[in-house]
Amino acid sequence: MSGNMTINLKIWRQTGDKGAFETIKVPNVSPDMSFLEMLDEANELLMKQNTEPFAFDHDCREGICGMCSLVINGVPHGPDYAITTCQLHMRSFKDGDIIVVEPWRASAFPIIKDCVVDRTAFDRIIAAGGFISVNTGSAQDANNIPVPKVDADKSFDAAACIGCGACVAACKNASAMLFVAAKVSHLALLPQGKVERTKRVLNMVEQMDKEGFGNCTNLYECEAACPKEISVDNIARMNREYLGANIMHDEVIRTAKL
Amino acid sequence: MQETLDRIPEIREEFYKNVNVLGSGNDFNKNLEHAMRVADYLDFAPLMAEDALHREESCGGHFREEHQTEDHEAKRDDENFSYVAAWEYKGKNAKHELHKEELTFENVELSTRSYK
Structure with a gap:
């Protein structure tokens, strides 16, 4: 061409x-x-x-x-x-x-070569809690677990995150809040995810901080740059989840390993 | 196909002599990765041609013009070719050695699917 x-x-x-x-x-x-x-x-x-x-x-x-x-x-x-x-x-x-x-400019994304950056920080965050733990084998009928449509829709929108890291690149603080919030929201909204929601948000935020991403100062550049139009509402939801997890009375749930 | 088999060693020689891979081997290098993939393809190509040449029937994705039914569907030869061909590497440019893994069906009878 x-x-x-x-x-x-x-x-x-x-x-x-x-x-x-x-x-x-x-x-x-x-x-x-x-x-x-x-x-x-x-x-x-x-x-x-x-x-x-x-x-x-x-x-x-x-x-x-x-x-x-x-x-x-x-x-x-x-x-x-x-x-x-x-x-x-x-x-x-x-x-x-x-x-x-x-390339994506962030200290948590070291440059490998020219415009190729190392985004394994995202993989480590997901490994810290971006999953649900179930005994697999025969799956049960999905329709047995009722989910409010409103929640299912919000969860689906959050699940659209492709993990590209544009949110980090767009943010002046190189914060990964939108990415982590998308995963936390996606799972916290669904019944299967509610089981481990406390430990999940604590672990994922801890990993995010360890990786060296910046903090959120509500600039919303992340939402503007996101190719999947993930909403900053997810960040608000994650902040509520995080607060709730921190004041959770049950010591066992709060400190147990996921 | 015999022509193909004859040409491949030539192409391989030329590749190894003339390939120009930019960048270094000590560093992230996509060009090196691509060149190595092509080298792998060239190693695999004579085997594909050999296998296709030896299987004198049409079966699945393998279609020989001289083995087709009247309505141009694949014509299998289950008597002679009902096996998995496992080839052993015998060295560069050497012919591979065939190990047949026979396919015998006890409970189901071999038949031909109709796509009509």
Whole structure:
């Protein structure tokens, strides 16, 4: 696919501790190309010049896996609303535009190479409590457990989180509150999740703090950048859950290992 | 398919001689990862061609033009090919050794599914 746009890319390159911006001029860009396809073209140019191509994360390229993670012109996932980087297309830009591409900036997400960051902090938070404990074997009939539709809907919306980390990248404090709140809410709203809700919120918040994410100061940049439109209402819910868990009288539940 | 089998060692030689992998081996390197995947494909390709050549029937996704029914469906040869072909690696560019894992069905009779 080729077209007649020329894009001036300023991309962040980093190997080891120090990095810097590099400029590449990418010709023949079609407005129908996706942003990542344009980056692929830029990489082809680099390869032809025998220079190491630019590393960036991607997987499904369909908007659902949570891997692609670029801050484009200062906004995580770029200028268009409620989409991931892979779903951003070049028609959002004009011929001759200068586009600045950076990784997710957060000390809890160390840079591995160029724009690839280490997001295993999120995995550790989920491992700390983002699950329910059940004896598996034959599943019981799901309809045996009544769930209010309102709760099911809110839980579903919270469950839409793909764990990309755009919320952290958008936040001035690099807080992971939206991500943790989405998981805590998703499970706290459902009967299966209520069983361990006390310990879950305490453990997940503790892990979040250990990882070095910042604190929430209600800026709501996270909600604005989220490709799945996760609401900050979830943060409010998690704050209530956290408060409730802390004043929970039952010592056994509060201090037991999950 | 015989042609394919003959061409593969050539392609493999050329790949190993001429591949240009940018970046270093000491660092996160996607280009190296991709090159190694292609190397794996090239190792696997002669086996796929060998297996396809030896199985003289059409079965599932394996279709030989000369083994089809009148309405162009796959024609199996259960008498001769009712087995799983497990191939043993015998070295680069050497032919693989076939180990047949026979498929015998005691309680169910082998029949042909109709897609009509």
